[in-house]
Amino acid sequence: MSENIKIEIKNFSFFYHKKQVIYDLNLKIRKNEITSIFGPANGGVTTLLRSLNRLCELTHDIRTEGDILIDGESIFNPDLSVTDLRRKVGMVFEIPAPLPISIYDNVAYGPKLSKKKSRSQIADVVEQALKQAALWDEVKERLKAPAISLSGGQQQRLCIARVLALQPEVIMLDRACSGLDPISTAKIEESLINLKEEFTIIIAPHNVQQAIRISDWAAFMLMGHLIEAGTNTEVFSSPKDQRTNDYVTGRFG
Amino acid sequence: MRKFKENLPGYIFLLLALSSISALALITGFIVVRGAPIITDVGLKEFVFGMSWAPSLGEYGIFPMIIGTVSVALGAGLIGVPIGICCSIFLSEFAPPVITTIFRPAIQLLAGIPSVVYGFWGLIFIVPFIRDYLGGPGLSILAASIILAIMILPTVISISEVSLLALPKQYKEGALALGLTHWQTIRFVMLPAAKSGIVAAVILGIGRAIGETMAVIMIVGNAVAMPESILDPVRTLTTNIGIEMGYATGVHQEALFATGIVLFIVIMILNATAQYITRKKSKK
Numbered sequence: 001m002s003e004n005i006k007i008e009i010k011n012f013s014f015f016y017h018k019k020q021v022i023y024d025l026n027l028k029i030r031k032n033e034i035t036s037i038f039g040p041a042n043g044g045v046t047t048l049l050r051s052l053n054r055l056c057e058l059t060h061d062i063r064t065e066g067d068i069l070i071d072g073e074s075i076f077n078p079d080l081s082v083t084d085l086r087r088k089v090g091m092v093f094e095i096p097a098p099l100p101i102s103i104y105d106n107v108a109y110g111p112k113l114s115k116k117k118s119r120s121q122i123a124d125v126v127e128q129a130l131k132q133a134a135l136w137d138e139v140k141e142r143l144k145a146p147a148i149s150l151s152g153g154q155q156q157r158l159c160i161a162r163v164l165a166l167q168p169e170v171i172m173l174d175r176a177c178s179g180l181d182p183i184s185t186a187k188i189e190e191s192l193i194n195l196k197e198e199f200t201i202i203i204a205p206h207n208v209q210q211a212i213r214i215s216d217w218a219a220f221m222l223m224g225h226l227i228e229a230g231t232n233t234e235v236f237s238s239p240k241d242q243r244t245n246d247y248v249t250g251r252f253g
Numbered sequence: 254m255r256k257f258k259e260n261l262p263g264y265i266f267l268l269l270a271l272s273s274i275s276a277l278a279l280i281t282g283f284i285v286v287r288g289a290p291i292i293t294d295v296g297l298k299e300f301v302f303g304m305s306w307a308p309s310l311g312e313y314g315i316f317p318m319i320i321g322t323v324s325v326a327l328g329a330g331l332i333g334v335p336i337g338i339c340c341s342i343f344l345s346e347f348a349p350p351v352i353t354t355i356f357r358p359a360i361q362l363l364a365g366i367p368s369v370v371y372g373f374w375g376l377i378f379i380v381p382f383i384r385d386y387l388g389g390p391g392l393s394i395l396a397a398s399i400i401l402a403i404m405i406l407p408t409v410i411s412i413s414e415v416s417l418l419a420l421p422k423q424y425k426e427g428a429l430a431l432g433l434t435h436w437q438t439i440r441f442v443m444l445p446a447a448k449s450g451i452v453a454a455v456i457l458g459i460g461r462a463i464g465e466t467m468a469v470i471m472i473v474g475n476a477v478a479m480p481e482s483i484l485d486p487v488r489t490l491t492t493n494i495g496i497e498m499g500y501a502t503g504v505h506q507e508a509l510f511a512t513g514i515v516l517f518i519v520i521m522i523l524n525a526t527a528q529y530i531t532r533k534k535s536k537k
Binding site for chain 2: 053055060086090091095097101110113159162163
């Protein structure tokens with residue numbers, strides 16, 4: 001069992017200023033599976049995801065307690081480079097924000113800056129990433145077109161592609177489908193299910209239905225506390241905690 | 254009558270707004286009416302590209318002053334723009350909140366210092382320094398460029414900083430999440446995205462340098478000659494008007510107004526360019 005654990009969150013607490021937003025959280029995230037971390041807004045889900053790649057450190061005056069291990073190694077280890085960590089743990093955000101450059105360059109600029117690669121190697125990486133994100137067929141004719149010209153769903157898949165182009169180990173999606181139409185959402189979910197063969201995927205779904213549809217594992221967070229975690233069936237079909245039950249059946253939230 | 258009462262505030266504001274527009278029209282009209290005849294008399298080419306300015310001999314060529322204006326403004330840009338942009342990057346990206354709360358008002362204060370004080374300080378401090386250590390009379394392109402560089406800093410800094418801060422925070426977070434370093438994020442993502450705002454800041458700063466008169470008169474030397482080095486004194490278009498307006502009459506005075514037309518056009522072009530660039534950005 002332990003070799004399947006990619007990320008281990010141990011007694012993790014998070015404070016903004018003096019306000020605690022995550023309370024003593026313990027969670028294991030398994031390799032090659034899709035783990036949903038879900039719950040109502042302001043429950044600490046986003047903060048938890050942003051802790052995993054230490055993006056939360058952009059905010060002043062934050063403090064953490066406890067530890068997060070990836071492959072058994074603490075991400076807070078002072079010898080570890082934050083940029084390496086972020087390449088390893090890619091993140092896709094709620095609002096797709098492709099840069100105001102071409103489709104190709106959006107995917108290529110990460111690999112260009114991070115590793116020494118030849119032009120043709122980068123072109124291969126870009127093609128591969130766009131295929132994995134199920135976008136290649138729609139954009140292969142116009143790779144030089146500005147990324148802004150894509151539809152919202154395509155932009156979000158482009159953002160997924162540019163994360164994939166860095167060849168990460170973990171991919172996190174923070175409510176990445178909340179602004180999208182059902183068809184785009186379905187495409188993204190489909191590509192995620194294919195991607196889990198290769199990656200560890202963590203998703204903060206925008207609704208319970210999405211979590212039920214795609215997750216292998218699920219964790220329910222409420223007001224900064226982890227209420228319950230388990231397999232899809234355990235959490236959604238027979239939740240142990242009344243609050244989880246109320247939330248997944250739509251009684252609140 | 255009731256309708257008139259309801260609309261009255263509108264009319265009052267319209268009247269007041271018109272007064273500012275009419276001031277513009279009045280001044281523009283006046284300058285053109287007074288300055289245009291001499292340009293047609295002397296010939297546009299002779300006036301703009303003429304090398305000799307000798308009103309007593311009836312020679313009105315402002316080319317050395319155009320060169321003076323361009324070199325002083327360019328010098329101010331070369332010194333002030335890199336410092337200003339770096340400062341805006343520091344303020345928007347690197348400075349801890351404590352520093353920003355002190356720096357920002359301090360930079361605004363820089364804009365509040367009267368230009369005569371800048372000129373006086375330049376005359377007492379910069380000019381002797383240049384004379385003693387670099388040679389020449391001290392009153393020079395270099396001295397004026399340094400002072401103007403300081404004077405355009407508030408413009409360059411605040412406009413570039415605003416355009417950097419106005420970027421969607423997803424640009425920055427997205428880039429950092431891709432494992433770019435902070436500097437790579439600034440260099441390859443934020444600066445290109447804020448480019449139009451920063452270019453506008455530079456153009457407005459240069460425009461300010463071109464228009465500045467008082468400080469420049471005091472330190473630029475005001476000799477009507479083609480400069481051979483940055484240590485030579487020059488006269489700029491603005492200082493030409495500032496110096497000679499006191500005693501100019503007749504055709505001479507018209508020639509000063511014509512200088513004003515040239516200056517006016519240059520600054521209009523710069524401002525229009527800046528506006529065009531910023532508007533292009535907001536359309537995107």
